Amino acid sequence: MVTIYDVARHAGVSAATVSRVLxxxxxxDPALAERVTSSVAELGYRRNAVARNLRRSRTxxxxxxxxxxxxxxxxxxxxxxxxxxxxxxxxxxxxxxDENPEKESNYIAAALTxxxxxxxxxxxxxxxxxxxxxxxAGCPVVVIDRELQGPRTDTVLVDNEHGAELAxxxxxxxxxxxxxxxxxxxxxxxxxxxxxxxxxxxxxxxxPLDPALVxxxxxxxxxxxxxxxxxxxDGAEPDALFAANNLMTVGALECLVQRERTIPSxxxxxxxxxxxxxxxxxxxxxxxxxxxxxxxxxAGQLLTRRLAKPDADVTRIVLPTELQxxxxxxxxx
Amino acid sequence: MVTIYDVARHAGVSAATVSRVLxxxxxxDPALAERVTSSVAELGYRRNAVARNLRRSRTxxxxxxxxxxxxxxxxxxxxxxxxxxxxxxxxxxxxxxDENPEKESNYIAAALTxxxxxxxxxxxxxxxxxxxxxxxAGCPVVVIDRELQGPRTDTVLVDNEHGAELAxxxxxxxxxxxxxxxxxxxxxxxxxxxxxxxxxxxxxxxxPLDPALVxxxxxxxxxxxxxxxxxxxDGAEPDALFAANNLMTVGALECLVQRERTIPSxxxxxxxxxxxxxxxxxxxxxxxxxxxxxxxxxAGQLLTRRLAKPDADVTRIVLPTELQxxxxxxxxx
DNA sequence: TTGTAGGCGTTATCAC
DNA sequence: GTGATAACGCCTACAA
Numbered sequence: 056m057v058t059i060y061d062v063a064r065h066a067g068v069s070a071a072t073v074s075r076v077l078x079x080x081x082x083x084d085p086a087l088a089e090r091v092t093s094s095v096a097e098l099g100y101r102r103n104a105v106a107r108n109l110r111r112s113r114t115x116x117x118x119x120x121x122x123x124x125x126x127x128x129x130x131x132x133x134x135x136x137x138x139x140x141x142x143x144x145x146x147x148x149x150x151x152x153d154e155n156p157e158k159e160s161n162y163i164a165a166a167l168t169x170x171x172x173x174x175x176x177x178x179x180x181x182x183x184x185x186x187x188x189x190x191x192a193g194c195p196v197v198v199i200d201r202e203l204q205g206p207r208t209d210t211v212l213v214d215n216e217h218g219a220e221l222a223x224x225x226x227x228x229x230x231x232x233x234x235x236x237x238x239x240x241x242x243x244x245x246x247x248x249x250x251x252x253x254x255x256x257x258x259x260x261x262x263p264l265d266p267a268l269v270x271x272x273x274x275x276x277x278x279x280x281x282x283x284x285x286x287x288x289d290g291a292e293p294d295a296l297f298a299a300n301n302l303m304t305v306g307a308l309e310c311l312v313q314r315e316r317t318i319p320s321x322x323x324x325x326x327x328x329x330x331x332x333x334x335x336x337x338x339x340x341x342x343x344x345x346x347x348x349x350x351x352x353x354a355g356q357l358l359t360r361r362l363a364k365p366d367a368d369v370t371r372i373v374l375p376t377e378l379q380x381x382x383x384x385x386x387x388x
Numbered sequence: 389m390v391t392i393y394d395v396a397r398h399a400g401v402s403a404a405t406v407s408r409v410l411x412x413x414x415x416x417d418p419a420l421a422e423r424v425t426s427s428v429a430e431l432g433y434r435r436n437a438v439a440r441n442l443r444r445s446r447t448x449x450x451x452x453x454x455x456x457x458x459x460x461x462x463x464x465x466x467x468x469x470x471x472x473x474x475x476x477x478x479x480x481x482x483x484x485x486d487e488n489p490e491k492e493s494n495y496i497a498a499a500l501t502x503x504x505x506x507x508x509x510x511x512x513x514x515x516x517x518x519x520x521x522x523x524x525a526g527c528p529v530v531v532i533d534r535e536l537q538g539p540r541t542d543t544v545l546v547d548n549e550h551g552a553e554l555a556x557x558x559x560x561x562x563x564x565x566x567x568x569x570x571x572x573x574x575x576x577x578x579x580x581x582x583x584x585x586x587x588x589x590x591x592x593x594x595x596p597l598d599p600a601l602v603x604x605x606x607x608x609x610x611x612x613x614x615x616x617x618x619x620x621x622d623g624a625e626p627d628a629l630f631a632a633n634n635l636m637t638v639g640a641l642e643c644l645v646q647r648e649r650t651i652p653s654x655x656x657x658x659x660x661x662x663x664x665x666x667x668x669x670x671x672x673x674x675x676x677x678x679x680x681x682x683x684x685x686x687a688g689q690l691l692t693r694r695l696a697k698p699d700a701d702v703t704r705i706v707l708p709t710e711l712q713x714x715x716x717x718x719x720x721x
Numbered sequence: 722t723t724g725t726a727g728g729c730g731t732t733a734t735c736a737c
Numbered sequence: 738g739t740g741a742t743a744a745c746g747c748c749t750a751c752a753a
Contacts, residue, residue, distance in 0.1 A: 337670030439730030
């Protein structure tokens with residue numbers, strides 16, 4: 056490996072001068088600088104970021120800990136983070152916790168030992184301890200998609216309750232009366248908020264909240280499938296479904312297809328969070344759209360801000376959701 | 389920050405002993421070890437990976453440079469890599485090059501300066517130089533999904549040509565005669581192999597290769613859309629389409645839907661590489677399935693192997709593809 | 722403006 | 738088996 060000393064010798068200057076040329080915040084004689092840069096090129100020198108990070112005791116890495124890489128919502132979000140990170144001079148390390156609190160803990164530990172500059176996380180549990188670990192270590196944290204109870208951290212959310220309410224109200228307005236709900240894990244604020252929106256819409260409409268029409272699943276495809284199957288098998292006879300995330304919606308649809316139910320005449324469907332190619336599915340799928348990319352951007356900006364001003368006020372951003380009505384929820388004549 | 393010296397003082401031993409306990413490859417008196425571990429717990433010590441990496445002059449990070457995080461093929465692949473990495477004691481840094489050679493170069497430079505233990509890459513160009521940079525620096529590289537001309541590296545591919553041939557032959561057997569092809573960028577082996585499979589199937593069937601039926605796009609949704617529009621607008625009048633990747637297939641479908649063409653009676657469709665929820669699309673989509681997760685696993689294993697034996701023979705793995713026939717390619721009565 | 726020198730936190734090589 | 742001690746490669750006071 057060629058070090059800064061090799062360059063220094065080759066250019067006939069001291070290592071300090073090489074460092075200064077490389078970093079550029081100090082004045083260096085143009086002639087020397089020139090010699091240095093050409094030596095760098097000639098020797099094919101690249102600076103060792105590990106040594107640099109140790110010396111400066113900070114890195115330029117952000118850990119983005121998400122709960123599912125295969126969920127398009129999170130990948131879109133990651134792109135948002137990435138775009139901000141790059142312009143701010145950081146790189147993104149993507150960690151996939153798989154909704155598994157243990158994996159999550161491991162990644163947080165890694166973020167700490169690797170001296171990551173900051174962490175953006177969609178927590179897969181309410182285990183506040185892990186996030187507190189980061190905070191206590193002085194590692195800036197931005198929580199996304201889910202709200203954490205205890206620690207005060209910068210947070211980027213979407214308006215889950217309102218979105219769910221819109222979705223459910225839309226079904227009510229279409230004349231559906233037995234509206235089922237496949238909710239997410241009860242310990243995630245995302246899930247409870249969406250359930251709350253559903254509940255409120257029913258209440259506003261004067262419809263009963265029938266527990267037989269409610270299932271809780273795990274925000275995954277299989278969970279949605281099984282919840283739907285259970286709704287059908289238990290004779291709850293819903294005439295419509297509100298599913299609380301994209302993958303569960305897909306699972307529920309798979310189930311309905313397999314059972315040969317026609318959408319929306321047998322049962323109408325609205326999903327929370329869009330899926331790619333929603334308009335290729337037949338019937339096209341009504342969804343509550345979330346600004347996934349923008350969530351990522353905002354999170355990135357919050358992190359950048361906090362890195363610059365470690366004790367700025369804690370910010371909580373709530374982005375709007377939007378109901379996109381397509382065929383799956385339109386009552387037939 | 390609490391260092392190894394703090395722990396040493398607290399436990400009444402030397403820093404060297406703490407290090408030995410932490411790393412565990414040397415014998416340490418159980419009594420001392422006990423004191424060290426409890427001091428570690430008490431002080432909340434975590435080792436500084438940056439310092440450690442500098443001292444050991446290696447890291448436990450793999451860079452996985454993929455060309456599109458939003459393509460389900462790559463996310464599935466990443467999961468495969470990740471699973472191997474974790475069991476082998478490495479972490480994965482996901483880098484999204486966006487099919488942009490410049491971004492790719494930056495990530496490669498970063499992998500080098502960050503002293504990454506290894507790189508898994510789906511190159512977005514034929515610019516061999518970047519990969520050579522890695523190789524020259526002694527950084528193990530596994531190339532996936534695309535074949536690189538010059539440098540001999542471990543590679544994991546799928547049987548693109550055969551898959552494409554199967555797909556096209558299937559269309560021929562269904563009685564289609566004007567089979568269009570939307571191919572990928574001509575500088576990617578993946579694209580040329582798939583085109584070659586298409587060409588060969590036509591040739592075997594004694595069908596002419598009509599240039600008016602061929603378009604080259606960029607492996608993205610919009611590119612597929614535009615290529616399909618061009619095929620329709622230029623009066624090429626295809627009765628079937630073979631699209632060379634998943635996102636372009638989606639784009640082409642969007643176009644066909646918009647133009648109100650019926651699949652498969654107006655035009656049959658087969659795509660290369662599956663998309664999630666292919667069976668929710670109507671008609672269901674015939675695809676050439678690739679073992680994306682397995683590609684990732686194999687790449688991870690190749691990298692692990694090379695890390696252990698730096699000058700083992702270069703391996704080239706070709707995984708099989710499989711035609712999954714669904715409704716979009718079945719000729720109507 | 723430039724060079725010297727110390728140290729970031731760890732691990733590995735010595736002696737003991 | 739354990740403890741000093743010297744690196745790993747870089748940055749940055751400080752002195753010149």
